[in-house]
Amino acid sequence: MEILAFGVQADEKPLLEKAFTGRHEVRCLDVFLGEDTAPIAAGYEIVSSSVNADLNGRVLHTLADGGTKMIAQRSTGFNNIDLDVARRLGLTVSRVSYYSPYSVAEFAWTLAMAVNRNIVRASNRTRDFDFRLNGLMGRDMRGRTVGVLGTGKIGEAFTRIAAGFGMNLLGWDVAENPACVELGMKYVDKEALFALSDLISLHVPLLDSTHHLIDAKALRTMKDDAILVNSSRGGLVDTEALVAELRAGRFAGVGLDVYEAESGLFFTDRSLGVVEDDTLARLMTFPNVVVTSHQAYYTHDAVGQIIDATVRNVADYLAGRHSENTLSPA
Incomplete structure (x- = not known):
């Protein structure tokens, strides 16, 4: 056959x-x-x-x-x-x-550290032989608080890496994962997680109940210098609301491997054409945002x-x- x-x-x-x-x-x-x-x-x-x-x-x-x-x-x-x-x-x-849950969990951390330590900007500079450090200052992860939304297999793998960094662990899910609790995770409601976390990573499936889980209200609840990472599904984040907050100068960094309107766009070569998606085009202009093309599993x-x-x-x-x-x- x-x-x-x-x-x-x-x-x-x-x-x-x-x-x-x-x-x-x-x-x-x-x-x-x-x-x-x-x-x-x-x-x-x-x-x-x-x-x-x-x-x-x-x-x-x-x-x-x-x-x-x-x-x-x-x-x-x-x-x-x-x-x-x-x-x-x-x-x-x-x-x-x-x-393998490690593929996505490790890539989520790759995005988190890329935006935290300004890796893309630094690499672009050094290719032009500009070796200044201005604007490249990041933060230690040790001692800071990570919020993990969704603590299944991928969320657990992400949490284990966070524990290795020595971070304070907050989690949100419909059910607690005993392995994450053993690592020291404290389960809280979404609002508390948004307000207290320095780094937030999404690992929940896209359902009617999770569509735009990160909406304008959630974004406003987050710290001004928080880092947001989404390596799960694009529809979890209200991208227009995220762009509005970025335009206001908020967030230390945002790492996105998925995008809610990626269908028909991601996995294709549009480098010689005009991208008609104004929201994605605007998102790409922010220096503290890294967008990859749904490659976390790859x-x-x-x-x-x-x-x-x-x-x-x-x-x-x-x-x-x-x-x-x-x-x-x-």
Whole structure:
């Protein structure tokens, strides 16, 4: 059987092809699965999508009409999939429920330290042989307070690194993680976490209840010199409200690996064109902001685990099995 995989990155392609060797053929496309590209899947029983796919009802109908019966999404998040429609159409949909939490946790810390120590600005200067230190002063993390929103596997990994820095640990989640409590974390309400934290890192999924979790009110509650990091989902942050606060001169730094309007933009090359997203363009102008293109998960270890899980999901579908990765049927 030949599987059609959308949104495959150049580094990912050889790993994906190798994983399916001896099992199935895989045709890799660098375009993302959406309304314009869904007709390409006609005749493919199994398609694989990436995190930035748009699997709305119209896309799912196009896939089903073309003969697709199974969608294997190569990501943990699935807020981009209309599961109600998928179930009505009888489509099997799977995801990757788990991969290395260290990839994202370590990258979140990379962003935090990059903005704290002004690494991007320093690197740009030294490339021009400007070796002055003006404007590059950062802060020690030891003894400061970190607020972790979401203390699951990734949040726990992030917290362990924070504990290694010698930070005071605050957490917020629907349930306490005993491992984080053992590290010394104190669970508080969101408002207290916003007000007391010097560094805030987001590790919650994007749900209706967490959409714009960081809104104008939350941003105003934070310290003027706080650092905010989001390596989870772009929709957790109200970007326009964040831009307004940055324009007012607030925050020591902001590190974003995700953006709420990233679909169709991230993972693509727009360097020769005009970016029409005024909010993102304005965000890029602030010297204390670092934006990366949803790469926190992008390590050899994590991508390998994602691909291995995708291979298992396909095998489960063909064998008529369900697993913890099966989203549809419920």
